[in-house]
Amino acid sequence: MPSTGPRASRTEEALTRFHEESTLGQSYDARNLVRLWPFVRPHARFLVISLAILVVSSLLALLRPLIMRSALDTLDAPDGLAHLTRAGWILAGTLLTEQLLAFPQLYTMQLAGARAMADLRAHIFSFLHTRRLAFFDRTPVGRLVTRVTNDTDAINEIFASNALNAFGDLIRLVVIVAIMLSMEWHMSLIAFVAVIPVAIGVNWTRRRIRDAFREVRTKTSRMNSYLNEQVSGMAIVQAYAREDHAAAEFDDINRAYRSANNRSIVYDATLDAAIEMVSSVCVAMALWYAGRYAGVESLKEVSFGTLFAFVAYIDMFFVPIRDLSSRYTLLQSAMAGAERVFELLDNRDEDAASGAHQAQDATVAGAAEGDARVADRSNAFALEGVTFSYKPGVDILHDVSITARAGDKVALVGATGAGKSTVASLLLRLYDVHTGVIRVFGRDVRAYPRDELRQQFAVVPQDVFLFPGTVLTNIAAGDSTPDRERVVRALQRIGALDLFERREGGLDAPVLERGHNFSAGERQLIAFARALYRDPPILILDEATANIDSDTEAKLQRALEGAMKGRTALMIAHRLSTIRAADRIVVFHKGRVVEQGTHDELLAMGGIYSRLYRLQFAREAQEAGVPSSKAKPPAAAAPAAAP
Numbered sequence: 001m002p003s004t005g006p007r008a009s010r011t012e013e014a015l016t017r018f019h020e021e022s023t024l025g026q027s028y029d030a031r032n033l034v035r036l037w038p039f040v041r042p043h044a045r046f047l048v049i050s051l052a053i054l055v056v057s058s059l060l061a062l063l064r065p066l067i068m069r070s071a072l073d074t075l076d077a078p079d080g081l082a083h084l085t086r087a088g089w090i091l092a093g094t095l096l097t098e099q100l101l102a103f104p105q106l107y108t109m110q111l112a113g114a115r116a117m118a119d120l121r122a123h124i125f126s127f128l129h130t131r132r133l134a135f136f137d138r139t140p141v142g143r144l145v146t147r148v149t150n151d152t153d154a155i156n157e158i159f160a161s162n163a164l165n166a167f168g169d170l171i172r173l174v175v176i177v178a179i180m181l182s183m184e185w186h187m188s189l190i191a192f193v194a195v196i197p198v199a200i201g202v203n204w205t206r207r208r209i210r211d212a213f214r215e216v217r218t219k220t221s222r223m224n225s226y227l228n229e230q231v232s233g234m235a236i237v238q239a240y241a242r243e244d245h246a247a248a249e250f251d252d253i254n255r256a257y258r259s260a261n262n263r264s265i266v267y268d269a270t271l272d273a274a275i276e277m278v279s280s281v282c283v284a285m286a287l288w289y290a291g292r293y294a295g296v297e298s299l300k301e302v303s304f305g306t307l308f309a310f311v312a313y314i315d316m317f318f319v320p321i322r323d324l325s326s327r328y329t330l331l332q333s334a335m336a337g338a339e340r341v342f343e344l345l346d347n348r349d350e351d352a353a354s355g356a357h358q359a360q361d362a363t364v365a366g367a368a369e370g371d372a373r374v375a376d377r378s379n380a381f382a383l384e385g386v387t388f389s390y391k392p393g394v395d396i397l398h399d400v401s402i403t404a405r406a407g408d409k410v411a412l413v414g415a416t417g418a419g420k421s422t423v424a425s426l427l428l429r430l431y432d433v434h435t436g437v438i439r440v441f442g443r444d445v446r447a448y449p450r451d452e453l454r455q456q457f458a459v460v461p462q463d464v465f466l467f468p469g470t471v472l473t474n475i476a477a478g479d480s481t482p483d484r485e486r487v488v489r490a491l492q493r494i495g496a497l498d499l500f501e502r503r504e505g506g507l508d509a510p511v512l513e514r515g516h517n518f519s520a521g522e523r524q525l526i527a528f529a530r531a532l533y534r535d536p537p538i539l540i541l542d543e544a545t546a547n548i549d550s551d552t553e554a555k556l557q558r559a560l561e562g563a564m565k566g567r568t569a570l571m572i573a574h575r576l577s578t579i580r581a582a583d584r585i586v587v588f589h590k591g592r593v594v595e596q597g598t599h600d601e602l603l604a605m606g607g608i609y610s611r612l613y614r615l616q617f618a619r620e621a622q623e624a625g626v627p628s629s630k631a632k633p634p635a636a637a638a639p640a641a642a643p
C-alpha cells in the first residue's frame with residue numbers, strides 16, 4: 001500500500017517519537033562488548049577450548065598448498081608417482097582432521113554464547129522487576145521485548161556465526177604473508193599492493209553498514225512495539241473498523257524496516273563482490289607475471305608447484321580479509337545490540353531495590369529507624385502533605401493529608417481524574433512522592449523492604465489482570481504452592497464458590513491470556529478472592545464492584561463487610577453501596593482533599609460531597625429504597641477530620 005504523503009510523514013514522526021530512543025551514542029563503543037564479560041566469564045572454558053581448536057585447524061588449512069606444491073614439483077622425479085600418492089594421503093588426513101575439529105570448535109563456541117545470553121536475558125528480566133511504574137509508563141512494551149529477544153540475539157551472533165574466528169583469520173593472514181614472501185616476494189608484492197584498495201573499500205562500507213545496522217535495530221524495536229499495541233488492542237481496532245488505518249501505519253513501519261535492511265544488504269554484497277574481483281585480478285596478475293618473467297636470469301624461476309601454491313595462497317589471502325570485514329559487521333551488529341541492552345540496564349533513575357535509590361532509602365532508613373521505634377500498629381496509613389506528579393510540572397496531588405487508624409474504612413470520592421487511584425499507587429510505593437511523607441503502620445514507605453511493604457496490602461484494582469493459568473493459581477497469585485483449601489474459603493467468603501465450581505474444570509478451569517475467557521465481573525470476583533487469600537492488614541478496593549450486577553454486589557457487600565472486619569480498608573468509590581460501608585469519606589477535587597467526614601457530616605456541610613450526592617447517589621439510594629438522609633448510618637468509630 002503506497003504511503004500517502006503528509007499523513008505518512010506525520011505518522012512516521014509520531015511513531016518515531018514514541019518508539020525510538022534518541023539517546024544512543026553516535027559512535028560504537030567496544031566497551032559495551034567488554035561489559036558483556038561478566039556474563040561470558042562463567043562459560044569462558046568453552047571459549048578457550050574453541051579458540052585453541054581454531055588455531056590448530058587454521059594452521060592445518062595453510063598446509064594444504066605446501067603439500068600440493070611438493071607433490072607437483074617432484075612429479076618428474078623417479079619416485080614422483082609414489083610421492084604424489086603419499087601427498088594425497090597426507091592431504092586427505094589434514095582435510096579429515098580439519099573437518100573433525102570443526103564440530104567441537106563450533107559446538108563449544110555456541111555453547112558459551114547460548115549460556116552467556118541466557119544469563120543476560122535472565123538478568124534483564126529480573127532488572128525489569130526492579131523498575132518503578134513510571135519507567136513502564138514511558139517505555140513501550142515492544143521496546144523492552146526487543147531488548148530481551150532481538151538485541152541479545154544480535155549479541156549471540158558473535159558466537160553463533162563464529163565472529164571470534166576473526167582471531168583465526170588474523171593468524172592465517174600473518175602466516176600466509178610469511179609463506180608468500182618466502183616463496184616469491186615479487187609476486188607477493190602484487191597481492192599486497194591490492195590490499196590498499198581493499199582496505200579503503202572495507203573502511204568505506206564498514207561505516208555505512210554500521211549505520212544501517214543501527215537503523216535495522218531501531219526499526220525492529222519499533223515494529224515490535226507497534227505489533228504489541230495493535231494485537232493487544234485488536235478488539236478496539238476491529239470494533240472501530242481501524243483495520244485499514246492500522247494496515248497503513250504498519251505499512252509505513254514495515255517499509256522503513258525493509259529499506260534499513262536493504263541498505264545493509266547492498267553494502268554487504270558490494271563489499272563481497274569487490275573483494276572477489278580484486279582477488280581474481282591479483283591471481284591473473286600473478287599468472288601474467290610468472291609467464292612473463294619465469295626463467296629470466298635476474299629472477300628466480302617459478303616452478304609449477306610454486307605457482308599453484310601461490311595462486312592458492314592469493315585466494316586464501318583474501319578470504320580472511322573478506323571474513324574479517326563480515327565478522328566486523330557482525331561485531332558491529334552485536335555492539336549495537338550491547339549498546340541498547342546496556343542503555344536499558346544503565347537506567348537507574350527510579351529504582352526501588354538497588355542503585356541510586358538505595359542511597360535515598362538508606363537516608364530515609366536512618367530516620368525510619370526512629371520511626372520504627374515509635375511505630376504503633378494502631379495507625380494503619382497516613383499521607384502527610386503529599387504533593388505528586390507523574391510528569392514534571394503537572395501536579396496531580398496537592399498537599400494531600402489523609403490518616404487511617406487501624407480498622408478504619410476510608411472511602412475516597414471525587415470526579416473522574418481527581419487523583420483517587422493515584423493515592424492507592426503511592427501507598428504501594430509504585431511511584432515515589434516528591435513532597436511529603438507516606439507512612440504505613442507508622443513507618444515511611446521508603447524505609448520498607450519492598451516485599452514487606454507489599455505484604456501489608458491487597459489490592460482489588462479497577463482493571464483486574466489475570467495471568468495465564470487456572471482460577472486456582474490466579475487466586476493464589478504469588479504463592480508457588482497454592483493452598484486449595486484457602487482458595488475455597490476465600491471464594492466462600494465472597495459467596496462466589498458456586499459460580500466458579502459450576503464452570504467446566506471448576507477451580508482448575510484454564511485462564512487464558514489476560515483472562516479474556518472470563519467476564520469483567522468474574523475477573524473482579526477472582527480479584528476479591530485473591531485479596532482475601534492474601535489476608536493482609538490493609539485492603540485497597542479501587543471501584544471494586546463496578547462490574548458486578550446489583551444482586552451479586554449486594555451479596556458481595558455483605559460478605560465484604562464481614563471480610564473487612566478487623567482490617568483497614570481504602571475504598572475508591574463511585575457507588576453509594578461502597579460509600580455506605582465506610583466510616584469516613586474523603587472528598588477529592590482536582591487533586592486536593594476538600595472535605596473529610598462521615599456521610600451525615602458531609603451532607604450537613606452542604607459542599608462538594610452533598611452536591612455529588614444529590615447528582616449521583618440520591619437516585620441510587622432511591623432505587624435501593626434507602627432514605628437519602630439515612631443512606632449511611634453515622635460512623636461510630638472515626639471522628640471527622642477537618643480537611
Ligand SMILES: Nc1ncnc2c1ncn2[C@@H]1O[C@H](COP(=O)(O)OP(=O)(O)OP(=O)(O)O)[C@@H](O)[C@H]1O
Pocket residue numbers: 137390391396414415416417418419420421422423
Ligand atoms: N501513569 C500515569 N501517567 C501520567 N498521568 C497519569 C497516570 N495515571 C494517572 N494519570 C493522570 O493523573 C490524574 C489522576 O488519575 P487517577 O487515576 O488518580 O484519577 P481517579 O480519581 O482515580 O480517576 P477515576 O475515578 O477515573 O479512576 C489523571 O489526570 C490522569 O490522567
